[in-house]
């Protein structure tokens with residue numbers, strides 16, 4: 001990092017202002033520059049994308065970066081755009097002559113990886129299941145503190161909608177939040193904003209339409225399912241129409257940009273026929289022009305395929321350069337230097353790359369920022385403990401995400417359990433209740449030993465989204481600790497294949513808790529939604545022998561529960577997702593009713609595979625595999641709603657031990673409030689209103705009452721249905737779309753709370769392909785539905801936009 005010198009900085013601010021003016025990107029979409037994007041055609045590249053001005057977010061950082069840039073040679077500038085490796089999984093190149101040090105880039109979205117003495121946080125999907133804005137923000141701050149204290153400049157996270165979760169079997173869905181763009185958008189905004197407030201630069205990823213692992217085809221790497229030698233098969237090509245691009249896959253990236261993310265990672269896949277990291281349209285036009293993104297586009301490791309085309313199409317940094325002996329290719333460096341020297345890539349574009357890379361880091365970090373204190377090449381080297389008291393937030397997210405999806409609490413069965421004193425015996429059954437017998441380190445830097453043989457409870461998925469847990473509190477350990485004084489005798493059975501033993505333990509227990517799981521990891525999609533490790537047989541065996549069988553699932557997403565869900569002895573089912581290092585610690589207080597479950601499903605669970613949109617993982621063995629996003633806007637609950645398919649458990653569903661009554665009255669009032677949340681405003685247009693796209697224009701109000709006899713929290717959800725006038729012939733309109741939610745915490749028995757939703761113009765707008773902007777539908781009623789899930793609506797109101 002640059003040594004800070006305040007007198008230089010002051011002088012530079014003036015230069016920056018001038019520079020900003022002279023190279024400013026065209027501000028409006030109808031400028032000559034914008035038109036040139038389309039004139040450039042594929043490969044012609046007369047246009048090189050908007051040049052950064054530092055925007056609203058990086059004024060100071062930009063000025064510092066500019067002053068340094070002015071002292072650099074072309075070789076040095078190229079060096080900054082080219083990846084290196086060392087202690088971190090990636091470094092930017094340096095310019096020692098002018099005192100510029102490297103920026104350290106490091107995985108992953110749930111904690112520093114691979115490194116020891118860090119926390120393993122709950123996965124994104126688990127965090128989304130809390131539907132709790134405060135917890136999402138606190139997690140981001142805690143993660144960012146660990147990255148900062150380890151000396152990481154750029155956190156390679158969060159996953160902000162790539163994948164979004166189009167395919168339930170997608171291997172990396174759990175790293176992100178939810179297949180709902182609004183929920184993911186809120187989580188992305190809060191995570192970026194709160195992480196950067198701690199000084200770390202975020203890298204929102206993976207941009208864009210990266211929805212399957214199969215055929216993602218990392219550059220020059222052999223994949224498990226490869227059918228062609230490396231480099232001979234194209235990566236999966238995602239074909240998406242304009243409206244789907246804007247309303248689904250770009251939505252949460254817009255939120256990340258608004259929140260000020262310093263960098264964005266382009267993805268492995270192709271989009272509309274072009275590698276995502278050299279796609280002029282999605283990088284220059286959508287991201288840098290329309291979203292007004294002022295930071296750097298960094299390639300995924302191996303996502304670069306060309307030099308000239310990538311540079312002109314808007315990629316700013318090639319990672320990891322030529323490192324790892326060229327395993328990820330060898331791009332930029334000398335190749336980019338030659339292109340700049342002979343004029344194929346304008347030097348101004350090279351300057352733009354350097355400014356985009358340096359400005360966010362210079363804005364957020366100074367001399368006092370820690371240096372890397374770990375080494376990915378030898379994780380056993382002594383390193384600092386950065387965990388602080390983060391176990392508390394991990395534990396709390398575990399507790400608040402627990403989603404009770406089924407509960408038959410009649411005749412003393414189901415949840416909550418009888419009191420510790422009343423209960424004589426309890427069975428704790430399934431390998432997911434116990435320890436990984438070989439310990440966490442045995443799973444390697446990607447946590448992938450679980451792929452073939454897993455032992456023990458699953459707390460996170462594998463790949464670059466994994467993190468070493470410092471410890472894992474297993475469900476078995478947590479339950480035994482909780483029950484040790486007054487509680488029941490515990491009958492443990494941790495072997496999923498010994499069904500005779502499971503039967504005996506089930507038969508000799510008053511209540512049987514069965515723990516089951518499914519694993520997912522980067523690099524592979526799940527082959528099916530079946531539980532792992534013989535779990536369906538285990539659950540059925542226990543249920544045949546115990547009339548109070550409670551199933552607890554640790555899964556990365558949707559699983560098939562049909563083999564036993566209607567078994568009369570399966571009295572309760574709980575989803576605990578991927579909770580991180582605290583593992584089962586949050587469970588006992590919920591099981592015994594000391595706490596009240598309040599998580600809600602951030603995805604839809606279907607009854608069978610054919611209930612979900614078809615062909616979302618393309619695995620046909622061809623040279624140019626293509627994923628045509630034919631379901632368009634209708635993913636997850638929007639598909640189930642539109643096709644009138646009854647899900648097993650709908651999006652937004654989750655039960656409580658208490659009961660909430662929703663008022664039938666829902667009022668809508670037009671209230672204007674200027675957007676104060678855009679740290680880096682976008683250039684997105686609202687075509688038929690003078691409001692800003694992110695200004696509040698409507699306020700909806702209703703009430704909920706806790707009519708039960710326990711305190712509890714409730715996630716109240718708001719869905720919008722658009723009038724027929726919003727339809728376009730190419731895009732079937734979702735019946736309803738989530739556009740608001742709020743978690744009302746700790747309502748006491750009898751307590752009533754006012755529920756208020758503030759809707760921004762964008763929340764009631766659809767993308768107009770013709771107008772290339774957002775439009776609030778006119779000439780018809782918008783319907784607002786408030787409820788406890790996407791299928792449990794309690795009040796409705798309509799509104800007509802007068803324009």
Ligand SMILES: *[C@@H]1O[C@H](CO)[C@@H](O)[C@H](O)[C@H]1NC(C)=O
Pocket residue numbers: 075076079084092093094095096097102
């Ligand atoms: C480029 O970066 C590398 C790695 O930090 C460094 O060793 C080298 O000296 C840099 N080159 C120049 C021209 O500064």
Ligand SMILES: *[C@@H]1O[C@H](CO)[C@@H](O)[C@H](O)[C@H]1NC(C)=O
Pocket residue numbers: 208209240241242243245271272281282
């Ligand atoms: C994909 O291409 C279509 C035009 O065929 C365009 O409208 C759409 O915005 C593109 N999407 C992305 C993400 O580039």
Ligand SMILES: *[C@@H]1O[C@H](CO)[C@@H](O)[C@H](O)[C@H]1NC(C)=O
Pocket residue numbers: 220231325326327328329330
């Ligand atoms: C692929 O990787 C190997 C080393 O694993 C390297 O020798 C080769 O040059 C690489 N190929 C390309 C095209 O980068």
Ligand SMILES: *[C@@H]1O[C@H](CO)[C@@H](O)[C@H](O)[C@H]1NC(C)=O
Pocket residue numbers: 338339342344
């Ligand atoms: C510029 O250099 C590159 C790389 O050496 C080469 O491929 C390209 O043809 C050159 N272009 C011109 C216009 O000289």
Ligand SMILES: *[C@@H]1O[C@H](CO)[C@@H](O)[C@H](O)[C@H]1NC(C)=O
Pocket residue numbers: 503504507508
């Ligand atoms: C179940 O337990 C009872 C005693 O509690 C015993 O009589 C019976 O044989 C057991 N059945 C099985 C299948 O183990």
Ligand SMILES: *[C@@H]1O[C@H](CO)[C@@H](O)[C@H](O)[C@H]1NC(C)=O
Pocket residue numbers: 526527528530
């Ligand atoms: C599901 O996939 C796993 C591997 O991911 C495989 O071992 C298992 O046999 C499959 N189960 C079914 C029912 O197809």
Ligand SMILES: *[C@@H]1O[C@H](CO)[C@@H](O)[C@H](O)[C@H]1NC(C)=O
Pocket residue numbers: 543544545546547548568569
């Ligand atoms: C339910 O459990 C009881 C043991 O408590 C067993 O006798 C009965 O057969 C089970 N019911 C089913 C449908 O398996």
Ligand SMILES: *[C@@H]1O[C@H](CO)[C@@H](O)[C@H](O)[C@H]1NC(C)=O
Pocket residue numbers: 411547548
């Ligand atoms: C469940 O099984 C227990 C013990 O086997 C028995 O006492 C109880 O009556 C059964 N409850 C129901 C509802 O079948």
Ligand SMILES: *[C@@H]1O[C@H](CO)[C@@H](O)[C@H](O)[C@H]1NC(C)=O
Pocket residue numbers: 709
């Ligand atoms: C709470 O209400 C349930 C039924 O809704 C009842 O069975 C239970 O006894 C009540 N508990 C208390 C502490 O009042």
Ligand SMILES: CC(=O)N[C@H]1CO[C@H](CO)[C@@H](O)[C@@H]1O
Pocket residue numbers: 431437453454455494495496
């Ligand atoms: C109890 C159990 O499932 N043990 C398995 C643990 O993993 C090893 C392989 O690493 C298997 O051989 C065991 O069967």
